[in-house]
Amino acid sequence: MAMLEIRGLTKHFxxxxxxxxxxxxxxxxxxRGVIGPNGAGKTxxxxxxxxxxxxxxxxxxxxxxxxxxxSPSVIATRGAVRTFQRDAVIHDFDVLRNVTVAGHLHxxxxxxxxxxxxxxxxxxxxxEKAMKILEFVxxxxxxxxxxxxxxxxxxxxxxxxxxLATEPRLLMLDEPVAGMNTTETAHMTEVINRxxxxxxxxxxxxxxxxxxxxSICKKVTVIDFGEKLAEGSPSEIMNDxxxxxAYLGAExxxx
Amino acid sequence: xxxxxxxxxxxxxxxxxxxYMVELYRMxxxxxxxxxxxxxxxxxxxxxxxxxxxxxxxxxxxxAYSSALITKLLGWPFWLSLPVSGLVTAxxxxxxxxPLLRTIGFGFxxxxxxxxxxxxxxWVKFRDPFGGPRGxxxxxxxxxxPIDLYQPIPFYYFCLIIAAISIWIMYRIDRSxxxxxxxxxxxxxxxxxxxxxxxxxxRAMAFVIGAFFAGIAGALMxxxxxxxxxxxxxxxxxxxxxxxxxVGGIETFWGAALGVIVMTVIFxxxxxxxxxxxxxxxxxxxxxxVVMPGGLDVLLPKTMKLFRKIPGIGQLFT
Numbered sequence: 001m002a003m004l005e006i007r008g009l010t011k012h013f014x015x016x017x018x019x020x021x022x023x024x025x026x027x028x029x030x031x032r033g034v035i036g037p038n039g040a041g042k043t044x045x046x047x048x049x050x051x052x053x054x055x056x057x058x059x060x061x062x063x064x065x066x067x068x069x070x071s072p073s074v075i076a077t078r079g080a081v082r083t084f085q086r087d088a089v090i091h092d093f094d095v096l097r098n099v100t101v102a103g104h105l106h107x108x109x110x111x112x113x114x115x116x117x118x119x120x121x122x123x124x125x126x127x128e129k130a131m132k133i134l135e136f137v138x139x140x141x142x143x144x145x146x147x148x149x150x151x152x153x154x155x156x157x158x159x160x161x162x163x164l165a166t167e168p169r170l171l172m173l174d175e176p177v178a179g180m181n182t183t184e185t186a187h188m189t190e191v192i193n194r195x196x197x198x199x200x201x202x203x204x205x206x207x208x209x210x211x212x213x214x215s216i217c218k219k220v221t222v223i224d225f226g227e228k229l230a231e232g233s234p235s236e237i238m239n240d241x242x243x244x245x246a247y248l249g250a251e252x253x254x255x
Numbered sequence: 256x257x258x259x260x261x262x263x264x265x266x267x268x269x270x271x272x273x274x275y276m277v278e279l280y281r282m283x284x285x286x287x288x289x290x291x292x293x294x295x296x297x298x299x300x301x302x303x304x305x306x307x308x309x310x311x312x313x314x315x316x317x318x319a320y321s322s323a324l325i326t327k328l329l330g331w332p333f334w335l336s337l338p339v340s341g342l343v344t345a346x347x348x349x350x351x352x353x354p355l356l357r358t359i360g361f362g363f364x365x366x367x368x369x370x371x372x373x374x375x376x377x378w379v380k381f382r383d384p385f386g387g388p389r390g391x392x393x394x395x396x397x398x399x400x401p402i403d404l405y406q407p408i409p410f411y412y413f414c415l416i417i418a419a420i421s422i423w424i425m426y427r428i429d430r431s432x433x434x435x436x437x438x439x440x441x442x443x444x445x446x447x448x449x450x451x452x453x454x455x456x457x458r459a460m461a462f463v464i465g466a467f468f469a470g471i472a473g474a475l476m477x478x479x480x481x482x483x484x485x486x487x488x489x490x491x492x493x494x495x496x497x498x499x500x501x502v503g504g505i506e507t508f509w510g511a512a513l514g515v516i517v518m519t520v521i522f523x524x525x526x527x528x529x530x531x532x533x534x535x536x537x538x539x540x541x542x543x544x545v546v547m548p549g550g551l552d553v554l555l556p557k558t559m560k561l562f563r564k565i566p567g568i569g570q571l572f573t
Binding site for chain 2: 050071072073074076077081082084088089090091092093097100101102104105107111114115119122123126162163165166
């Protein structure tokens with residue numbers, strides 16, 4: 001049984017079908033790329049899975065439980081957590097505090113504990129956990145820096161650290177390397193690879209940058225005009241005539 | 256640790272000795288200052304989630320009315336009615352905020368004003384039990400066991416204790432994980448949703464906790480004045496509350512308290528011009544919005560730095 005199971009997912013905006021009857025299965029421990037030309041419906045797919053939009057029809061099951069129609073926070077609590085294309089960090093917090101706030105699902109702080117308990121002690125416990133995550137993604141040296149002052153690449157990595165603090169079972173990355181320079185892309189790619197290899201994290205990523213997708217993902221799904229066009233290993237995808245026509249071919253003409 | 260304690264001790268000594276430093280007729284001002292301290296800090300707590308409410312004064316009025324009614328009609332003692340009216344206010348606060356959770360920003364601002372006025376008009380409309388436009392009179396004065404708190408000086412100390420406890424609790428909340436979550440919601444509610452924070456729940460929580468302490472302040476006020484009417488909780492007073500918070504700033508925890516103290520001092524200095532008070536307050540608000548939009552508390556770290564350079568006692572300010 002797949003970890004994430006999508007059947008016949010459709011989302012209409014007015015008369016426009018942004019995604020149209022998509023079936024998608026993601027197995028536990030898999031790292032899956034979702035690609036497609038601009039406006040193909042990748043981000044909409046993400047928004048529907050993470051609960052930002054309600055699907056018009058179709059079902060999303062996560063660990064055999066139906067999650068379509070639930071609110072984003074409930075879906076995140078179930079263990080499917082996404083990141084954003086933009087720099088989604090708490091800008092006026094320092095890096096460490098960004099991650100401790102995100103760890104709230106696994107922090108033992110309640111309102112009673114806040115009033116009578118040892119807030120300093122539990123804060124230190126939360127910070128210890130957060131530091132481990134920051135070490136993992138390689139941001140520990142910046143832990144007291146204000147998030148707003150970080151470079152774009154580091155902010156995006158921090159976005160992943162925030163998502164990791166919720167201890168997700170499925171991590172959904174929305175264009176993780178968009179707008180990054182080569183060094184930043186290399187750092188990000190390394191973080192994603194290590195997440196997959198060392199932690200066995202199930203990852204689904206939407207990406208524009210073909211090189212990154214092909215180097216990270218073992219299996220790739222291609223979407224065009226809201227429909228699934230092809231699915232397979234990177235080399236199969238590269239040689240699929242439909243894909244070349246819809247995506248790679250178009251790109252060749254442009255460049 | 257010791258520095259923190261000594262800092263608190265200095266503030267404590269100042270507040271404890273204030274009644275003996277001013278003329279008796281100024282005691283009234285000091286007592287109102289304490290109400291406003293609780294009120295402004297509770298308002299700041301609501302603001303940390305980014306929700307600017309225009310109903311906070313009415314919420315405080317709910318505390319005043321409930322404590323007045325509890326002691327008058329039910330005959331409960333003051334020490335019991337004080338926390339109970341806090342809880343009643345928290346509950347009414349929940350009823351007010353619940354429909355507002357679907358709104359953000361400006362919608363919340365206007366919606367809270369409408370609901371606040373709705374509550375206030377209930378007081379005006381219903382003579383029984385709220386006394387209609389003329390309000391409630393003969394509210395029993397505060398007393399705890401054998402101690403009569405009618406005299407200003409004992410009442411001042413009583414309020415000081417309540418204010419200290421309230422502000423201490425709010426400080427703990429501000430420093431805790433929950434306080435961090437409130438601030439995170441202020442900055443990026445969408446991100447908070449996607450990491451599993453139930454944003455409406457936390458916004459409601461901040462409003463309800465704020466309402467509880469506003470209710471406490473209102474109850475103290477009701478028993479101090481002995482009479483309350485709907486005019487005590489008008490929108491003009493809400494504007495003053497906003498001025499306290501804007502002048503003080505909401506960046507640090509103590510901003511709101513600082514705003515209350517500074518504005519109280521300004522109002523006292525300009526007491527001969529009392530009729531011009533709204534004008535003075537308005538000018539100060541505009542001045543702050545233009546010159547110092549962050550409020551006075553952006554100066555706090557800088558002043559601390561200056562104080563720290565004073566030889567001898569400089570260490571106290573770190």
